Amino acid sequence: xxxxxxxxxxxxxAARNGGRVLExxxxxxxxxxxxxxxxxxxxxxxxxxxxYETIRSRYPDHGFLGEEGLSEDQGDSPYRWIIDPLDxxxxxxxxxxxxxxxxxxxxxxxxxxxxxxxxTRDEMYSAVTGGGANLNQKPxxxxxxxxxxxxxxxxxxxxxxxxxxxxxxxxxxxxxKAQTVQRTGSAALNLCAVACGRxxxxxxxxxxxxxxxxxxVIVREAGGIVTTCSDEDFSVYEPNLLATNGAPLHQxxxxxxxxxxxxI
Numbered sequence: 001x002x003x004x005x006x007x008x009x010x011x012x013x014a015a016r017n018g019g020r021v022l023e024x025x026x027x028x029x030x031x032x033x034x035x036x037x038x039x040x041x042x043x044x045x046x047x048x049x050x051x052y053e054t055i056r057s058r059y060p061d062h063g064f065l066g067e068e069g070l071s072e073d074q075g076d077s078p079y080r081w082i083i084d085p086l087d088x089x090x091x092x093x094x095x096x097x098x099x100x101x102x103x104x105x106x107x108x109x110x111x112x113x114x115x116x117x118x119x120t121r122d123e124m125y126s127a128v129t130g131g132g133a134n135l136n137q138k139p140x141x142x143x144x145x146x147x148x149x150x151x152x153x154x155x156x157x158x159x160x161x162x163x164x165x166x167x168x169x170x171x172x173x174x175x176x177k178a179q180t181v182q183r184t185g186s187a188a189l190n191l192c193a194v195a196c197g198r199x200x201x202x203x204x205x206x207x208x209x210x211x212x213x214x215x216x217v218i219v220r221e222a223g224g225i226v227t228t229c230s231d232e233d234f235s236v237y238e239p240n241l242l243a244t245n246g247a248p249l250h251q252x253x254x255x256x257x258x259x260x261x262x263x264i
Contacts, residue, residue, distance in 0.1 A: 098186050191212070202244075
């Protein structure tokens with residue numbers, strides 16, 4: 001636990017450094033420029049570099065995996081950092097304030113730490129295995145809603161998904177069953193929203209490890225459940241995630257998602 005608390009302090013510092021870089025770059029372009037993507041890529045890379053340098057300066061023997069091509073083997077160390085320097089790219093481009101920096105840590109293949117920083121609200125979500133989850137140093141927990149018709153849910157959809165895509169069918173079906181279903185553009189912040197009780201569930205079958213690693217730890221430590229959409233064991237290396245505030249809602253949602261996945 002001592003090591004994890006030290007790692008957590010470093011991760012929070014790194015997340016703030018990455019978030020500061022994003023906000024510095026944000027004023028340099030608009031979504032209506034001919035090629036904002038190039039500038040966003042530069043912002044993404046600059047944020048990742050700031051995060052990487054902060055962590056590596058303390059733990060040079062650790063491994064790294066990041067969205068922008070960052071990949072370093074950890075050698076004999078059991079630790080690997082999984083980094084998303086900008087989760088919610090489209091939101092960032094349009095200055096829609098729903099994007100974040102996400103930093104997770106694996107120990108011998110097990111997720112043990114998560115930090116997600118929302119620079120627009122100065123909200124720092126954090127958790128280590130066995131230590132609970134926090135928002136700006138204050139404990140958080142999942143909601144107590146148990147009925148699907150009362151639940152607010154989030155879903156990630158594949159980019160330009162066809163109307164017959166399973167993800168679209170699930171989305172439309174769940175709109176009829178839950179109180180509301182939204183698509184927001186940041187998996188990391190959706191997981192944080194589950195953890196702090198702002199929403200009851202989030203699911204996706206199109207995410208990457210860096211989208212999920214930190215948030216999974218935060219949800220679990222806040223009292224939530226994380227599985228696949230069919231209620232099987234979750235793996236951060238498989239793009240299939242369902243995070244909820246827990247049973248019985250979790251079971252109700254997995255059943256509903258499975259029904260919506262059946263061939264028409």
